[in-house]
Amino acid sequence: xxxxxxxxxxxxxxxxxxxxxxxxxxxxxxxxxxxxxxxxxxxxxxxxxxxxxxxxxxxxxxxxxxxxxxxxxxxxxxxxxxxxxxxxxxxxxxxxxxxxxxxxxxxxxxxxxxxxxxxxxxxxxxxxxxxxxxxxxxxxxxxxxxxxxxxxxxxxxxxxxxxxxxxxxxxxxxxxxxxxxxxxxxxxxxxxxxxxxxxxxxxxxxxxxxxxxxxxxxxxxxxxxxxxxxxxxxxxxxxxxxxxxxxxxxxxxxxxxxxxxxxxxxxxxxxxxxxxxxxxxxxxxxxxxxxxxxxxxxxxxxxxxxxxxxxxxxxxxxxxxxxxxxxxxxxxxxxxxxxxxxxxxxxxxxxxxxxxxxxxxxxxxxxxxxxxxxxxxxxxxxxxxxxxxxxxxxxxxxxxxxxxxxxxxxxxxxxxxxxxx
Amino acid sequence: xxxxxxxxxxxxxxxxxxxxxxxxxxxxxxxxxxxxxxxxxxxxxxxxxxxxxxxxxxxxxxxxxxxxxxxxxxxxxxxxxxxxxxxxxxxxxxxxxxxxxxxxxxx
Numbered sequence: 034x035x036x037x038x039x040x041x042x043x044x045x046x047x048x049x050x051x052x053x054x055x056x057x058x059x060x061x062x063x064x065x066x067x068x069x070x071x072x073x074x075x076x077x078x079x080x081x082x083x084x085x086x087x088x089x090x091x092x093x094x095x096x097x098x099x100x101x102x103x104x105x106x107x108x109x110x111x112x113x114x115x116x117x118x119x120x121x122x123x124x125x126x127x128x129x130x131x132x133x134x135x136x137x138x139x140x141x142x143x144x145x146x147x148x149x150x151x152x153x154x155x156x157x158x159x160x161x162x163x164x165x166x167x168x169x170x171x172x173x174x175x176x177x178x179x180x181x182x183x184x185x186x187x188x189x190x191x192x193x194x195x196x197x198x199x200x201x202x203x204x205x206x207x208x209x210x211x212x213x214x215x216x217x218x219x220x221x222x223x224x225x226x227x228x229x230x231x232x233x234x235x236x237x238x239x240x241x242x243x244x245x246x247x248x249x250x251x252x253x254x255x256x257x258x259x260x261x262x263x264x265x266x267x268x269x270x271x272x273x274x275x276x277x278x279x280x281x282x283x284x285x286x287x288x289x290x291x292x293x294x295x296x297x298x299x300x301x302x303x304x305x306x307x308x309x310x311x312x313x314x315x316x317x318x319x320x321x322x323x324x325x326x327x328x329x330x331x332x333x334x335x336x337x338x339x340x341x342x343x344x345x346x347x348x349x350x351x352x353x354x355x356x357x358x359x360x361x362x363x364x365x366x367x368x369x370x371x372x373x374x375x376x377x378x379x380x381x382x383x384x385x386x387x388x389x390x391x392x393x394x395x396x397x398x399x400x401x402x403x404x405x406x407x408x409x410x411x412x413x414x415x416x417x418x419x420x421x422x423x424x425x426x427x428x429x430x431x432x433x434x435x436x437x438x439x440x441x442x443x444x445x446x447x448x449x450x451x452x453x454x
Numbered sequence: 455x456x457x458x459x460x461x462x463x464x465x466x467x468x469x470x471x472x473x474x475x476x477x478x479x480x481x482x483x484x485x486x487x488x489x490x491x492x493x494x495x496x497x498x499x500x501x502x503x504x505x506x507x508x509x510x511x512x513x514x515x516x517x518x519x520x521x522x523x524x525x526x527x528x529x530x531x532x533x534x535x536x537x538x539x540x541x542x543x544x545x546x547x548x549x550x551x552x553x554x555x556x557x558x559x560x561x
Contacts, residue, residue, distance in 0.1 A: 386486045391493070391534055407530035407534040409538045423533050443494075443501070444494050446496070446502040450498075
């Protein structure tokens with residue numbers, strides 16, 4: 034072989050460099066985690082994936098530019114909080130944590146090819162996928178109540194335009210009107226939510242429309258923190274709130290939009306304003322991607338939150354069927370952190386700690402009267418069980434209820450900072 | 455003498471590398487534990503009703519956690535958290551939080 038000229042050597046090395054460099058670059062590329070859904074579960078997962086393991090490439094897919102929290106939205110209905118104070122953007126996740134935020138919807142997931150296809154047509158490959166799609170409503174479960182009917186009788190169970198619509202209807206309602214709440218069957222997002230809503234709307238009525246009534250038509254015979262709510266209603270709003278369990282009415286079966294009435298199995302109730310909270314299942318994408326089982330919710334591994342139906346895909350938040358964990362923002366946040374650490378461990382070799390899962394809720398009975406509960410979860414029999422539950426009690430001092438209000442405000446600030454940065 | 459020096463240097467650097475890995479893993483695990491705290495506590499010194507616990511004295515934090523463990527009345531969630539964490543985990547997270555500067559960017 035003759036000696037190479039300098040030009041030949043550079044050229045050959047360059048060519049070899051190209052062919053060698055390509056697989057090397059792939060080998061060295063950061064593992065890709067795609068997160069679908071920018072609510073509490075998805076945003077928390079993004080933040081902790083990006084902040085904890087700087088060696089991961091984290092992408093968030095969310096069509097809306099800003100997220101309005103469902104938790105604390107009953108305070109907006111009562112005129113105690115602005116809509117803006119409940120609304121959060123993704124700027125900090127993008128700028129401080131380097132999350133690649135894509136303003137689009139996930140149209141389809143292909144778990145075998147490990148690709149998410151977006152509505153725009155683009156395909157995103159992933160090494161791990163986190164799906165946090167929240168809830169979908171079982172429209173049709175109540176006769177006459179579909180997505181269009183929600184423009185007349187709002188559910189206001191996804192915060193946003195629906196919440197504003199309900200507030201506008203309550204403001205426009207005449208004094209002496211009847212506000213009907215149809216409370217959903219278990220499991221559903223935010224177990225104390227419908228009853229907190231009744232409490233805070235009563236707080237608003239007491240000031241501005243004191244002759245009005247609130248009627249809760251429940252699909253259940255009991256509800257969460259029932260003794261605390263009923264004590265609060267008797268103390269604060271005597272005679273204003275009536276709760277009818279399913280055993281009395283058979284639950285809400287139909288709505289009549291033109292007649293402004295709500296029908297149970299046994300009776301028809303006229304409603305000046307009707308808030309229909311339908312039965313719920315996991316969000317649309319979870320159903321399409323085969324992540325949900327016959328219950329309508331997504332079974333997950335209790336330690337990693339990996340789907341039991343689609344390997345490599347993780348489900349956190351309300352859509353997940355996570356043992357005894359209720360569908361709350363706090364649980365979504367708690368799950369998303371455990372899930373993020375499990376994914377980081379799988380992709381980067383970091384050591385995850387034993388999961389610690391909690392729930393806590395601050396629930397308002399009035400502007401200066403709040404209660405709280407906290408749950409510590411444990412792993413048992415391959416699922417997540419309630420270890421301990423601690424909650425406020427009937428007969429607590431007014432000062433302890435005011436203290437809970439102060440803590441609740443501080444919690445909202447710190448929690449949304451934890452989720453959205 | 456001079457010949458043995460590179461071998462010594464390699465063994466020292468290996469030791470440093472292993473020590474770094476150990477402390478990085480421990481720090482990573484403490485950071486994961488501290489993620490439990492940040493669902494309610496800000497770590498940037500701001501306090502709007504729930505104390506910011508970054509930069510607090512580690513022994514004081516351990517003492518407070520022990521008090522929460524024995525009593526559910528001041529805070530339901532702190533009682534639940536204190537029961538969930540082992541003594542070693544409480545000590546580790548207290549050390550981690552004490553080492554955080556109040557103005558530090560939270561995890």
